[in-house]
Amino acid sequence: MLRRLAASVLLAYLVLTLTFFFIHLAPGEPSVLFSDPRINAEKRQEIRRAYGLDRPLPEQYWRWMTSVSRGNWGISLQSGQPVFEVVLPRLLNTALLVAAISAVEYGFGISFGVIAAARSGTALDRFIRAFFLVLYAVPVFWLALVAMQLFSVRWPLFPIGQMTSHRFATMAPWEKALDLAHHVALPAITLGLARSGAVVRYVRNGLLEVQGKDFIRTAHGKGLSTGRVLWVHALRHALLPLAQRLGTSLPILLSGSLIIEAIFSWPGIGYQAYLAILQRDYPVILASTAILGLTVVLGSLLADLLMLWLDPRVRHAAT
């Protein structure tokens, strides 16, 4: 495990180094340099000098690495704020959104997967599969806009965008929790439902696969109820592939929540990274890349730990 962790850290370092050089070699310059026609060539050079962008690339790389090794990720060229003051709050916001999305995705996916397996071959099974397949196939931005039109404009149940109300700071703790839940609900339900189609299929197929297995027959033979056999014994087996999926989908969710963040004005890291790329805000791009790299490592680790917990074969092999 430790060796794998070390390899992952090395991989993250390589990704960062490559990102550094690629983003600096990409055409274009930080938008702070050309956003105003009154900035002449001389002024641009002054601004480059102020940010150290006039130095040779290897020197910039060395200075950046030295700085990072001291825990200083630099200053955002766009906002003038320390990079981690820009990126970390966004990461936490996205983590909250991802947690809510995952809760919906797995909550709905597992529940309807079990129902579909229990009613396998019936009209209900077919309806569930078709319904979730359609949701899975529909583009997320379209689904989000439709959800917004229906549940915020037509029936004003949810706020359109933002994480909190503007009076959030003056609310009591319980009001804050409700306010946050109210704001996260629509984006989480939208993206969570869209993604749950895959979970439904995983669970349904997993359950059908174990139906005739010895341990299921044994459970039935011991007189356990059908529900207990299904929800406790069979489901645990069916969840194994999902554990892998959860780990590997974490970085995809983190970076892929960009569209939802944009539509629902959620101040997350996906949209922040996208903006930074457009603006060539190098320090923010690099910090975002580092964080996303770290989530790949953590996601993989999480998947392994879940497998250890869920699968006795893996646990025995590990011991």
Add this chain to the structure above:
Amino acid sequence: MHQASRPGNPKPSRQLGQLPADGRSALRGLLLLLFALGVAACGPSEPSQEGPRAAEDSTIVVAYSIDIEGVNELTTQPTPIHMALQYFALFMPLLEEQADYQDGPPTFAPRLAESYEFSEDHLKATFQLRDDVVWSDGVPVTAEDVRWTWQAQTSPELAWNYADSKSRIRDVEVVDEHTVVFHFTEVYPSQLLDINTGVILPKHAWSQLPFDQWRDSSGWFRDHLVTNGPFVLESWEPQQRFVLARNPNYFEPGIPKVDRIVFEVTREPQAQLAKLRSQQAHLVEFLTPADIASVEAEEFLRVETYIPRFFYFVTWNIERPFFQDTRVRQALTMAIDRQAIIDTLYYGYASPSHSPFASDIWAHNKDIEPWPYDPTRAKELLAEAGWADSDGDGILDKDGQPFRFELVTNSENQVRRDIVVMVQQMLGQVGLQVEPRLMEFNALIGPLSTQDFDAAVAGLAIDTSLNLRFFFHTEAIAGGYNWGAFSNPRVDQLILDLEGESDTVVAKQMFDELQTVLHREQPMTFLYQGLRAGGVNRRFVDYNPNAINSFFNMRYWRLLDE
């Protein structure tokens, strides 16, 4: 002594109306929305806590597409929202430029200064400051603030974008607590404009930080923010919202007229529109043309329009042999059906243009007749320039060289992408082969600045000074915005002469001639001037946007009771 005129009261809004009662039952929605799982019930029963229903404390909500990046004008990009924040909300300049640019150069009304006077030789300008203005922490605003602000603006460590506007100010002298003198190195027409560029900053609060640390210390300024404008920054949640609240120490009694203005960062135009229609926002400052009609149709909304100072064009790179002949450039303009572009992409909310100046600006030459859409005449002009389809492949050629070129634009802009496709089709009808190319905006700037392109669809904004040096002067080819490498000695001379011309009548004649030359030479095909339309809730009155800034008069904004 010049006593600038006081700004008039903003004109009242046209039609006022009450919001319709929301008869759409939330219960009906709940029944349909089983998957809401009760989460919605956790929230407020009204559409939004920050919407018009919460108007008893007079809060206006604006759904706006971008966030602010900081609170210090000298270290942030001069985007419209930053300019609004600096000039009309948090701080004040010495004078306030008025939106009376239709008949002559804009005038200035008193703001922080109550009067000013130039010396006989025009090398000194003495400003008398108001004696009743204090910072939000109670400290008086004095001449020392004015002098120190000038020192910050001209600090090389800071490299302020607009520092050039101060380059001919030799010194700023403090005479007494409320009198300050600007000393110039020379006399020129825009002396007043240069003095007035930039807001006055708080010396007592911000001078503790050395200038060389300013660019890296955005958060420090926020932590040490004191203001002298009508608002204070009550809160700022990056990429979420910033909230302006009434400044209790502001000197004008009864101003501002609302308690709060909340700017909610809302990137997606469809989300902005949804907020407006669900009454979660009172204002969407920029509606896409496709949405204007639907907003006008809503009983509780209205549309406010103005002509912004943008000009949109196809620039031809004159360094390329194709575009060196004036007749070819004229032919290209006549082959592009600009009205069709306007009707298709702008739904009629634009008009064809022939000048970089919008039609409501005093310097605009109204006597020029725009080139008509005339593909037949375009073909004749191309033939006169030696272009003919000699090999019968449908593409014009000359000396064995087919008239084939790339038309580039920035990929993020859907309207420009559509324009590229339409222009490709229109020029194809006169025998030119256009190859569309899309590039990310940031990546596009490099090729444009180094003339490494054939032709480009783009747009630029022009500021109050109406100085075309950055766009059409030969010097602006290298590093400026003269991307098409247009060079004309008469244009260069007129631009320079205009910078030294104080007489408005003479300046108007020179502007007219300049536009006539540009019209004849067609360094670019001016496409259209678009109307900027904002969607406004009818309860929100006295929103009077103009080309200076959409939020020009936010201290006069009002919200009627439900």
